[in-house]
Amino acid sequence: MTAQAKIEAVANEVLASWSSHAQIQTFSSRPAGITLAEAYQVTPLLRAAFEARGERITGRKIGFTNRQMWQTYGVDSPVWGYATSRTTHQLADLPVMALTGLSEPRIEPEIMFGLGAAPSPGMSDDALLDCIAWVALGYEIVQSIFPDWKFAAADTVAGNGVHGALLIGTQHAIAPRKSAWQRELATFEAELHCNGELVQRGGGALVLDSPLKALRHLVELLAHDPHNSPLSAGEVVSTGTLTLPMPVKPGERWTAKVAGIPLEDISIRFG
Numbered sequence: 001m002t003a004q005a006k007i008e009a010v011a012n013e014v015l016a017s018w019s020s021h022a023q024i025q026t027f028s029s030r031p032a033g034i035t036l037a038e039a040y041q042v043t044p045l046l047r048a049a050f051e052a053r054g055e056r057i058t059g060r061k062i063g064f065t066n067r068q069m070w071q072t073y074g075v076d077s078p079v080w081g082y083a084t085s086r087t088t089h090q091l092a093d094l095p096v097m098a099l100t101g102l103s104e105p106r107i108e109p110e111i112m113f114g115l116g117a118a119p120s121p122g123m124s125d126d127a128l129l130d131c132i133a134w135v136a137l138g139y140e141i142v143q144s145i146f147p148d149w150k151f152a153a154a155d156t157v158a159g160n161g162v163h164g165a166l167l168i169g170t171q172h173a174i175a176p177r178k179s180a181w182q183r184e185l186a187t188f189e190a191e192l193h194c195n196g197e198l199v200q201r202g203g204g205a206l207v208l209d210s211p212l213k214a215l216r217h218l219v220e221l222l223a224h225d226p227h228n229s230p231l232s233a234g235e236v237v238s239t240g241t242l243t244l245p246m247p248v249k250p251g252e253r254w255t256a257k258v259a260g261i262p263l264e265d266i267s268i269r270f271g
Helices: 003-020 036-052 067-073 125-130 153-158 175-187 211-223
Strands: 057-063 079-084 088-090 106-115 132-142 163-168 189-194 197-203 236-241 253-259 266-270
Touching: 003 036, 003 153, 036 057, 036 079, 036 153, 057 163, 057 211, 079 153, 079 163, 106 189, 106 211, 125 132, 125 175, 125 211, 132 236, 132 253, 132 266, 163 236, 175 211, 211 236
Parallel strands: 057 236, 088 163
Antiparallel strands: 057 079, 106 132, 106 236, 132 163, 189 197, 189 253, 253 266
């Protein structure tokens, strides 16, 4: 099998897994294996498949920005995947979310940025903030096509960053209080509640020390990627979970609360 045929076979198997809702063996555990560089060559094929079925790319999700998760999930650096018009929702428009078709779904409260301009490598924090039009608290619902959430970093990338859905809360403009946002993003605290009970604590510092630093990491990563496009104006970037991810099931109501940053509490019920 040629190198390109291998990449195409991986992409096809991932797409088939999503369609059939059937989990698959990790690529990294197979005789041929898969490298992280190869996995990022799968990503543009997944994007092409999304677009071929009528989906529009809405942005990117950054995964594994919380260093507490690295050893547990067998990764040693953040990764990313695409979000599309099928997976991206305004939280206000989706009071109840069906979990149908998601494999072992988990919930992650995250800071989300809406880009007003394309960021560039090497920008100062001030310049990077100028590229952000708005900030919101939201959820990413993640899933694993690999059983029991056991995989290597390359498997995660080949599976589009374990992305399931983005649920975006109320958007707040960055420009009017830019320096305050920069300070608060690195220091605010977060709580995650299920059916009224506190189950996780975290905050902005767990996201590579700040969600702004997670965005910078993605900008730099894409600058050295010959196969995938850089960020552009209009994209939404979900910067990584503020707490450890938690399994979810139908009938549960989840609420994320923050302190030290002027963002509203957010809730979602699963059906």
